[in-house]
Amino acid sequence: MKRVVVIGGGYGGLRAIEKLSKYQDIAIILIDKNPYHYLQTEAYGYIAGQFDMHDVAIDLQNWCEGFKERVTFIHKEATSIDFEQKKVHLDGRDLFYDYLIIATGAKTNFFSFIEGLRENSYGVKNLERAHNFRIKFENIIYKKLQHEEDSREGKLNIAVGGAGLSGVEVAAEMAYVLDSYSKTIGDTAKEIHIYLIDASDTILPGMGQYSIDNTKKRLEALGVKILTSTFINTVDATYVHFRSGEKLPYSFMIFTGGIKASSLNDTIDNEKNSINQLITTPELNVQGQKDVFAIGDCVEIKDAKGNILPPTAQIAEKSAEYVAKTIRQRIDGVESKPFDADVSGVFIALGGKYAVGEMFKYIKVKGYVAYVLKKAITHAYYLGLRLRINTGFKNRNR
Ligand SMILES: Cc1cc2nc3c(=O)[nH]c(=O)nc-3n(C[C@H](O)[C@H](O)[C@H](O)COP(=O)(O)OP(=O)(O)OC[C@H]3O[C@@H](n4cnc5c(N)ncnc54)[C@H](O)[C@@H]3O)c2cc1C
CATH class of the missing domain: 3.50.50.60 (FAD/NAD(P)-binding domain)
Structure with missing residues (x-):
């Protein structure tokens, strides 16, 4: 053996x-x-309150027991x-x-050359940080629901540093949620602005032009303010300071830049x-x-x-x-x-039932069709995990 x-x-x-x-x-x-498998690829939906904890975390002990004593888990x-x-x-x-x-x-990678970045921003690469960020996001909506004004220039800005795949998905989902909320909690939700910031001259650097162009269109339609070729110099508790000398007042910041x-x-x-x-x-x-x-x-x-x-x-x-x-x-x-x-291909979730994707270099899709394809991939993955944990759970409770 x-x-x-x-x-x-x-x-x-x-x-x-x-x-x-x-x-x-x-x-x-x-x-x-950690005692769980974290589905980072679904973090965007968890942060924006669209998915629940059980959509993004799977108990590893139960999963391992799904292999009937063939796999041992050590936490x-x-x-x-x-x-x-x-x-x-x-x-x-x-x-x-x-x-x-x-x-x-x-x-x-909270770049050490950006002073204050680590102290003042959240990441999504671990569940704890993503969870804390979700709470912040919910609180900000609650504040607006109560018509509480933010002391800094009356605005509530959410800064997303890094316009790669994860930054774009997180920004789009939050913007979509805010847009939908304005119907229920009122127009004050629209006073929350999302800024997507990247030092590159484009969003999604390195990805296909089809994905870049259509993602940009979707983000703009959702009201996301895109700041490309924008270098973040420092971040303090209230402002993101850019190399240009300008500064953005912000309520909280998420960093997905590396x-x-x-x-x-x-x-x-x-x-x-x-x-x-x-x-x-x-x-x-x-x-x-x-x-x-x-x-x-x-x-x-x-x-x-x-x-x-x-x-x-x-x-x-x-x-x-x-x-x-x-x-x-x-x-x-x-x-x-x-x-x-x-x-093989990349599908980008862009808020609600909308996605953009490119597969095998020649299949290019956007909108609901792309969303369905992305969901099918995620469901197949999630179903595999669920089948294992169901077996593991039964084994433990026999
Ligand atoms: C918001 C977001 C969206 C994304 N979307 C996509 C997408 O659409 N498509 C795609 O393909 N990819 C996507 N990704 C990237 C993808 O999530 C990562 O590439 C993937 O998680 C890498 O898998 P991995 O197994 O290498 O590491 P991980 O999934 O990060 O797993 C590493 C594991 O190691 C454990 N660990 C670390 N150090 C130790 C230690 N010393 N001892 C014991 N355990 C340890 C951790 O707890 C963790 O469970 C996305 C990422 C994010 C954040």
Whole structure:
């Protein structure tokens, strides 16, 4: 029996376990510092109050028990790895592995060169911060419902720093909610303005022109104020200060402008890129460690041509599938091919039943059709998780 230890129950970790669990000669242990799997891709809806907690968090213990004793869950933080001894150090315990998968993801990169950013803004990369942000958003609406005026220039501005996929989705969903609320709680909801700020000269830098153009149109229709080519210099408790000298009074701020790999990477002696992601071999091995793999956002992943792939759930899952297959091949003494994958497509949720998406480079859709396609992808993922936790829940309560 071989023991595979997976650190991180995110998109990559869970997909690797699903794939490995079909082999009877492999025992799997999942370690996560949180007791739940957080569906970050749905964070935009949770923040805006459109989704509930159970839409974005899945209990990992129940999920693991869905594998009927094939997968063990340990709710602890992995603090470091001893590659010589092949063991993971946990808080107060060591765990041996035959094969190890590092799938610890990434966190918000509150750039240290923007003074005050970390102290004065929220991220969405972890559930706690997203939850706090949701409360702020609800409070702001409550304030408007009570017709309470904000002391600063009578305005309630929400600043979203970073106009990549997550920033755009969060801004659009909040704007949509405010627009819908104005029918029920009154026009004061319209006095809450959302500013989407990015240093690039475009929203969604690096994405297809179709997505950029149609997302911009939708955001503008929802009343989002887009500030591109706008550099944030400092953030204090009441203002976002721009390099141009202008400043924006704000009530609260969310920052989605960048990520950096999880802190476990700090303890790993391996080449890393500027955002702390591990640089692995083409087989996604930590350098010099044939039994240790890294997948998802914590690693710089390239396609066969050497292009860096974006840190997405999609690529985390594809790298997980590849690594599960490679571990099977290593156990069987079969040679494995280097990792290769491409982004199949990206769908962007843009408030209510509206989305924009591009698939396989030639399918381009927007509006309700794109929304239905995006929902179908999310539902398929969520259904898989639910089937597992239903089995796990039954097993526990038998
Ligand atoms: C708002 C938003 C929208 C997004 N939309 C999309 C989208 O539409 N499509 C898409 O493909 N991607 C999207 N993404 C990106 C996607 O969510 C990430 O790329 C994906 O979560 C990466 O998966 P992962 O498995 O590498 O890491 P994660 O999902 O971040 O999981 C990492 C896990 O590791 C655990 N962990 C970390 N350190 C330790 C440690 N030391 N010990 C134990 N456990 C640890 C964490 O608790 C976590 O459970 C979106 C992200 C955001 C924020």
